[in-house]
Structures are given as C-alpha cells and as structure tokens.
Amino acid sequence: MALRDTSTPEPSGPVPSTTAPALSPEDRGRLLAGAHHDPHALLGAHPVPGGIVFRALRPFARSVSVVIGGQRTALASDGDGLFSGVLPLDAVPEYTLHVAYDGGEQETHDPYRFLPALGELDLHLIREGRHEQLWQALGAQPMTHQGVTGTRFTVWAPNAQGVRVAADFTYWDGTQFPMRSLGASGVWELFLPGVGEGTAYKFEIHSRDGHRFLKADPMARRAEEPPNTASIVTASHYEWGDAEWMAHRADTPVHEAPFSVYEVHLPSWRPGMDYRQLAEELPKYVRDLGFTHVELMPVAEHPFHGSWGYQVTGFYAPTARLGSPDDFRYFVDSCHRAGIGVIMDWVPAHFPKDDWALARFDGDPLYEPGDDRRAEHPDWGTYEFDFARTEVRNFLVANAVYWCEEFHIDGLRVDAVASMLYLDYSREDGQWEPNAYGGREDLAAMGFLQEMNATVYRRAPGVVTIAEESTAWGGVTRPTDTGGLGFGLKWNMGWMHDSLEYISHEPVHRKYHHHEMTFSMVYAYSENYVLPISHDEVVHGKQALVSKMQGDWWQRRANVRAYLGFMWSHPGKQLLFMGQEFAQGAEWSVEHGPEWWLLDDGYHSAGDHRGVRDLVRDLNAVYRATPALWQCDTRPDGFRWVVVDSADDNVFAFLRYDAEGNPLLAVSNFSPVVRHDYALWVPGDVVAWQETLNTDDTRYGGSGVTNPDPVKPEDGWVRLTLPPLATVWLMPFAP
Incomplete structure (x- = not known):
C-alpha cells in the first residue's frame, strides 16, 4: 500500500454523465465517524439510474480516478475525503482506483468491490462457539480473493457500532478502511488488496457509547515486540522436520511412560538468545541431562516482562522478544529432532486490563463477565474470562488446539485451574454468588475445561494436558465422559508443600514431620500426578532448593541430592526448574536467569555444583531405563512400603514395580549419620540386590558411603549400609 510515483497519462475516457446521488446525512455521518455497519453498501461500485456509481473514501487524497481498461476517469470530490461519480455503464466492470496524494500516487484495487471473504460455515461455527480452527477464520489472513492477493481482516466485536482497520500504511488513521458487519455473528470483515505479510495493524473500534479507540487483534498470530503493541500480518512458511516424532508420540500413554520435565523461562535461560539460538543450545542441554520434556513458561505475547508471561495479551502470538512465529516453530522442531517433548504453560484463567488489548474490547465487557464482582480477579489485578459465553469459550478452546496443531506443542500445562473452578476463589462473603445449585463451583469453567480437554485429545493424539490445581477437587484427571475434567496429569501441590516442609527442617526435628513425607501415598492414586519443583518454589523469598536446606554447604547439597533421589523414585512424574539441577543458591531472577558461572572452571565450588548436575543426569538415565519407576505410576500395585514408620531414624524405604512385577528398592536416610547394618x-x-544409584557417591560430591557388593537377603531381610543424607536405589542383581 506504499505510495509510488507513476507516469500514467492524465485522466481520459468517459466523463461522469450525472452527479452521483448524495449520501443521506445519516449514512455520511456514520461512515465518516466509523460507525456504519455496512460501508460496502455506500462505497465501491453500485448500479443507479443512469449507470454505475463509484464512491471512494480516501482521506488526504488530492484526487481519485476510476481506471477501467487502462482508461482513467476522475471522480468528483464530495468533501471529507469522499469522491464519487456515475459512469454510463450497464454493469459493474473490473476496475481499480488511481489515487493521487501530495507525496505521490498509487493504483490499487478497491476493497469495496469484493464479496465477503469469510464463508457461511465459518460464521455458523463462530455463532455456535464450535470453530475449532478459529484462527483460520478470524484475525488477519493473507490470501487470494476473487483473483487478487491481499489480506482478509476479521474481528469479533458484537457490541461495536463500527470497526475500521488502522495500519502503519494509514499512519494509524482508520478512516478510509471501515469494515462491514456480518450480521448476528458479531464478526466484522474487510479484504484489503495489496496488503501482505509484515504489515502492522490494529482495529479502530467505535463503541456504542460513541467512543473510538485502537485495539490489537485478539487473534493476531504475530505481534510487535513490547513495548510496541500492534499486531502484524503473518503466514507460516516453515517446513517441519519432525514427522517421525509426531507419528510416534502417541504410542505410549503418558501416564505409563517416562516423563521427566525441565522447566524453563526461555527469555532468561540464556539471556540474549533468540528462538533459533536457543534451538541450538537448549535441546542439547536437556538431552544431555536425560529429561524427556522441556516445559516452557508462557511464550504467548505479554507486555510486562516481569509477569514471566502469565499476563497474556496475545494468546495466538509467540512473544516477539525472541523472534518470529516460524523461529519458534524451528525451536520446537529442534527439540523434537533431539527427542525432547515440548510442554507450554497456558493461561486461560485471566488476562490483563491494558486498554489496547482484550479488556472491554468493543467498549463493553466482552471477554470478561459483565458483573464486576466476577470480572475482577482479586489477586492479580486482571480480568477473568467469561466462560459462560460460547464465543469466549471458543476463543480459548481453539487457542489450545492452535498451539498443538500450528506449533506441534506436545503438552499444555494449564495455569491457575483452581482460580477458575471456584466462584469464591480469594473472595469474601458478598463478593460472589453461588451457582444454580447453591454451590461454590463455577459450572461454566468446568464445562470449558472439559470441552478444552476433550477437543485437544481428539484433535492432537499424543498431546497431554496438565492441571496446576492446588485443591482437592475430585476427578481432575478423570475422563470427561465419566464426569471428570479430562486432564491427563495434575501437579501434586500437596506432595510439593509437604516434602519441602519436611526437608527444610533440621534433621533432629524431622521425626516430628515424618508424616509429611508419607501422607502423599494416602492419595497418590486419586489422580495422575506430576511432582513439581517449579519456578514458584524458588522466588519471592522462598529460596532456591539448596538454600531451603539446613546445615553447612556439604549438608545442604547432600540434602538436595537425597531429596531428588526420593522424588525421582516416588510415584508420579518429575518436574525440576532450571538452575535447581546444579544447586544454584540464589533465587531465580527473571533478568539474569540461572547462575551458569557456578559451573565455570575458575569457580572454587564448580565441582560441587557439577556433582549435583551429574546426579540429575544419572537419575534421569536410570529412571528412563527402569520401567518400575514410571510404568505403574497410577496403579497401587506398582508401590509397596518397606519402611514407613521409622520416624526416629528419618528413614523411608519402598518398592516400585513395573507391569511385569520387576522391583526397584528405594531407601532414603534423611539423617546426617551413617546407619550400618540397617535391616529391611x-x-x-x-x-x-545390587546398588544401582547412590546420591552419596563421591562423583556427586558425597562422602562415598556405598554398598559396593550385591546384598543377599537372609530370611527376607536385607542389611544395608545407609549413607548420611542420601537416597540409595537397588535392583535385583543379575550376574
């Protein structure tokens, strides 16, 4: 749409035989104000008595001519940027517009000669809230329409009086490009010829109370890098190389497969790296440490870096801080080619109030509930989604599908599920209303989560959804057809809180908290669990994992090693946040990321940190090679206590079994003394029994107290040497 100098001849051809019929004052006023629902009925070419009327709205133009068959005919200026004229023609011809400005001239197709570029089926599915590929219907879609290349702009704004496209090439003035309403769907549409990828745009909304404002596209698949806020027209040209991964990722149900997750905040893992640079480094690192998956804190566009991505404004756009959407595809592809699955944190619970984004999008509550008590999230200063509205639910369900289908994401970890499920979440009496049955459950949110999970599992085989749900809500991982929410896995927040509480005490006091390490097995099979040591546990004064421990530096690291050994052998999948794999002592900083210098050769304690990292590598290696540690995570017959009540000794021992009954014996001694000849x-x-892993091994920085030789039971009893502050794994000896 850039201006260009032309050398075409002066206007020639037929002169308008009559003056164009004047627009009614009402139509003219609404059109110029951006409040007309059908600008295509006023602009473009239409039959009138005496011929065809041509009308164009081109603010700041010096002149506008109609070009037919190479001949130009000037239109008369009607003021306010309107130009019109009647040509003595029998039918609307193929034509273009020649527009002259003070700074140059351009010839372009008239946007108002095109039929709607959105089909009736799309509109029907949008009205029904069932468009599972909504991003292909709404937003900015480069395309060829009626033989002309351009971009179709569509947006859902049912309360607006009018909507216009404002873009970089219009200097953010939307006057010349009003959109048409497509009826009861609430969708507005305009096809702009000649507009292509890379164009920055927004929608100018004229609300029903008469205000005008610019909004970023809720369906934008690319956004400007913050602090800029415009949407960008984009299309993917990426060619995937992960066909083998995609073909086999559904071979084994996730709850019966090894699942060890490295959680990462991409912008700070290696500050300064973009998606493609991260693609060269992160998969290699994760693979070396033996994790099966990487989990990304939210990568959808967000204006405030300090939110870590949890206050999303661009639900369909990977953050531009690290590159383009195709660059992010390259990152995911690289992970898959390295054998690493990619899980993404997804935030459908709330959105920020930025005036250029989703909040009161068309001047009225739209994505948020109309009731302020329900709309406002009391903890985060954000809005909650209106899960009872079909179009809003569709926006979110399609968004979950979008990341899985367009970016080959292997899992969605859904943030803040509890805040969605409870009407009284963080609210006092009088600040919420019960549901239709008098309860505190949000029935609409339940329905949304069930629909999202059922749709994702149907459309994207092998994808897993994971709930961050911190309460005792029943059936989070039960199938939707039996009344459950339908998640594949759930974060075990109870295990995390209890076990960290236990391990943070001095060993002498741990006997009083012994139950905190055993209670998780009371409910271990109520859901399909992930054991998370996540970013939330190493920020805001909670301290890094090693800094939660008591004692001197050696004891702190020993406690971490013993704890990780216990965690990796406990029923449930594992998740560990970046930096904790090498026992960094400081809390995570979003600005600086992990303290990689702790591993440098010149650092005096580098060997200590490398020892913990070597342990994590070996934990993952043995874990992945031992089905007893993951195959029966969700089956009670996959676990048996050996020592459950030895509180005075701070000892825990249990057996894990695979589907064939092959065992692994895990023994943890959380006291700082060696226990010789300990009978189990x-x-x-x-x-x-042969020791297969010992967290006290000198390779990890331990004291080297081991059981080097096979241990034979006597009358069912085995006698082991338990190293101090350590976990030992033993397996049947195979000479």
Whole structure:
C-alpha cells in the first residue's frame, strides 16, 4: 500500500454523465465517524439510474480516478475525503482506483468491490462457539480473493457500532478502511488488496457509547515486540522436520511412560538468545541431562516482562522478544529432532486490563463477565474470562488446539485451574454468588475445561494436558465422559508443600514431620500426578532448593541430592526448574536467569555444583531405563512400603514395580549419620540386590558411603549400609 510515483497519462475516457446521488446525512455521518455497519453498501461500485456509481473514501487524497481498461476517469470530490461519480455503464466492470496524494500516487484495487471473504460455515461455527480452527477464520489472513492477493481482516466485536482497520500504511488513521458487519455473528470483515505479510495493524473500534479507540487483534498470530503493541500480518512458511516424532508420540500413554520435565523461562535461560539460538543450545542441554520434556513458561505475547508471561495479551502470538512465529516453530522442531517433548504453560484463567488489548474490547465487557464482582480477579489485578459465553469459550478452546496443531506443542500445562473452578476463589462473603445449585463451583469453567480437554485429545493424539490445581477437587484427571475434567496429569501441590516442609527442617526435628513425607501415598492414586519443583518454589523469598536446606554447604547439597533421589523414585512424574539441577543458591531472577558461572572452571565450588548436575543426569538415565519407576505410576500395585514408620531414624524405604512385577528398592536416610547394618524386610524372591544409584557417591560430591557388593537377603531381610543424607536405589542383581 506504499505510495509510488507513476507516469500514467492524465485522466481520459468517459466523463461522469450525472452527479452521483448524495449520501443521506445519516449514512455520511456514520461512515465518516466509523460507525456504519455496512460501508460496502455506500462505497465501491453500485448500479443507479443512469449507470454505475463509484464512491471512494480516501482521506488526504488530492484526487481519485476510476481506471477501467487502462482508461482513467476522475471522480468528483464530495468533501471529507469522499469522491464519487456515475459512469454510463450497464454493469459493474473490473476496475481499480488511481489515487493521487501530495507525496505521490498509487493504483490499487478497491476493497469495496469484493464479496465477503469469510464463508457461511465459518460464521455458523463462530455463532455456535464450535470453530475449532478459529484462527483460520478470524484475525488477519493473507490470501487470494476473487483473483487478487491481499489480506482478509476479521474481528469479533458484537457490541461495536463500527470497526475500521488502522495500519502503519494509514499512519494509524482508520478512516478510509471501515469494515462491514456480518450480521448476528458479531464478526466484522474487510479484504484489503495489496496488503501482505509484515504489515502492522490494529482495529479502530467505535463503541456504542460513541467512543473510538485502537485495539490489537485478539487473534493476531504475530505481534510487535513490547513495548510496541500492534499486531502484524503473518503466514507460516516453515517446513517441519519432525514427522517421525509426531507419528510416534502417541504410542505410549503418558501416564505409563517416562516423563521427566525441565522447566524453563526461555527469555532468561540464556539471556540474549533468540528462538533459533536457543534451538541450538537448549535441546542439547536437556538431552544431555536425560529429561524427556522441556516445559516452557508462557511464550504467548505479554507486555510486562516481569509477569514471566502469565499476563497474556496475545494468546495466538509467540512473544516477539525472541523472534518470529516460524523461529519458534524451528525451536520446537529442534527439540523434537533431539527427542525432547515440548510442554507450554497456558493461561486461560485471566488476562490483563491494558486498554489496547482484550479488556472491554468493543467498549463493553466482552471477554470478561459483565458483573464486576466476577470480572475482577482479586489477586492479580486482571480480568477473568467469561466462560459462560460460547464465543469466549471458543476463543480459548481453539487457542489450545492452535498451539498443538500450528506449533506441534506436545503438552499444555494449564495455569491457575483452581482460580477458575471456584466462584469464591480469594473472595469474601458478598463478593460472589453461588451457582444454580447453591454451590461454590463455577459450572461454566468446568464445562470449558472439559470441552478444552476433550477437543485437544481428539484433535492432537499424543498431546497431554496438565492441571496446576492446588485443591482437592475430585476427578481432575478423570475422563470427561465419566464426569471428570479430562486432564491427563495434575501437579501434586500437596506432595510439593509437604516434602519441602519436611526437608527444610533440621534433621533432629524431622521425626516430628515424618508424616509429611508419607501422607502423599494416602492419595497418590486419586489422580495422575506430576511432582513439581517449579519456578514458584524458588522466588519471592522462598529460596532456591539448596538454600531451603539446613546445615553447612556439604549438608545442604547432600540434602538436595537425597531429596531428588526420593522424588525421582516416588510415584508420579518429575518436574525440576532450571538452575535447581546444579544447586544454584540464589533465587531465580527473571533478568539474569540461572547462575551458569557456578559451573565455570575458575569457580572454587564448580565441582560441587557439577556433582549435583551429574546426579540429575544419572537419575534421569536410570529412571528412563527402569520401567518400575514410571510404568505403574497410577496403579497401587506398582508401590509397596518397606519402611514407613521409622520416624526416629528419618528413614523411608519402598518398592516400585513395573507391569511385569520387576522391583526397584528405594531407601532414603534423611539423617546426617551413617546407619550400618540397617535391616529391611523385603518381600519377594530376589536372590540379591545390587546398588544401582547412590546420591552419596563421591562423583556427586558425597562422602562415598556405598554398598559396593550385591546384598543377599537372609530370611527376607536385607542389611544395608545407609549413607548420611542420601537416597540409595537397588535392583535385583543379575550376574
């Protein structure tokens, strides 16, 4: 749409035989104000008595001519940027517009000669709230329409009086490009010829109370890098190389497969790296440490870096801080080619109030509920979504599908599920209303989560959805057809809080908190669990994992090693936040990321930190090679206590079994003393047990107290040497 100098001849051809019929004052006023629902009925070419009327709205133009068959005919200026004229023609011809400005001239197709570029089926599905590929219907879509290349702009704004496209090439003035309403759907549409990828745009909304304002596109698939806020026209040209990964990721149900997750905040993992640079480094690092998956804190566009991505404004746009959408596709592809699955944090619980984004999008509450008590999230200064509105639910369900289908994401970890499920979440009496049955459950949010999970699992085989749900809500991971929410996995927040509480005490006091390490097994099979040591546990004064521990530096690291050994052997999948794999002592900083210098050769304690990282690598290696540690995570017959009540000793021991009954014996000694000849009664017919991992190994920075030789049971009892502050894994000896 850029201006260009032309050398075409002066206007020639037929002169308008009559003056164009004047627009009614009402139509003219609404059109110029951006409040007309059908600008295509006024602009463009239409039959009138005596010929065809041509009318164009081109603010700041010096002249506008109609070009037919190479001949130009000037239109008369009607003021306010309107130009019109009647040509003595029998039918509307193929034509273009020649527009002259003080700074140059351009010839362009007239946007108002095109039929709607959005089909009836799309509109029907939008009205029904069932358009599972909504991003293909709404937003900015480069396309060829009626033989002309351009971009179709569509936006849902049912309360608006009018909507216009404002863009960089219009200097953010939307006057010349009003959109048409497509009826009861609430969708507005305009096809702009000649507009292509890279164009920055917004929608200018004329609200029903008469205000005008610019809004970023809710469906934008690319956004400007913050602090800029415009949307960008984009299309993907990426060619994927992960066909083998995609073909086999659904081979084994996730709850019966090894699942060890490295959680990452991409912008701060290696500050300064973009998606493509991260693609060269992060998959290699994660693969070396043996994790099966990487989990990304939210990558959808967000204006405030300090929100870590949890206050999203561009739900369909990967953050531009790190590159383009295709660059992000390259990152995911690189992970898959390295054998690493990609999970993404997804935030459908709330959105920020920025006036250029979703908040009161068309001048009225739209994505948020109309009731201020329900709309306002009391904790985060944000709005909650109106889950009872079909179009809003569709916006979110399609968004979940979008990341899985367009970016090959392997899992969605859904943030803040509890805040969606409870009407009284963080609210006092009088600040909420019960549901239709008098309860505190948000029935609309339940329905949304069920629909989202059912749709994702149907459309994207092998994808897993994971709930961050911090209450005892029943059936989070139960299938939707039996009344559950339909998630594949759930974060075990109870295990996390209890176990961290236990491990943060001095060993002498741990006997009083022994139950905090055993209670998780009371409910271990009520859901399909992930054991998370996430970013939330190493910020805001909670301290990094190693800094939660008591004692001197050696004891702190020993406690971490013992704790990780316990965690990796406990039923449930594992998640560890970046920096904790090498026992960084400081809390995570969004500005600086992990303290990689702790591993440098010149640092005096580098070996200590490398030892913990080596342990994590070996934990993952043994874990992935041992089905007893993951195959029966959700089955009670996959676990058996050996020592559950030895509070005075700070000792825990249990057996894990695979589907064939092959065992692994895990023993944790959370006291700082060596326990010689410690007797454990181990059922079964194992001839001898061989130590396969010991967190006290000198390779990890431990004291080297081990059981180097196979240990034979005597009358069912095995006698082990338990190293101090350590976890030991043993497996049947195979000579």
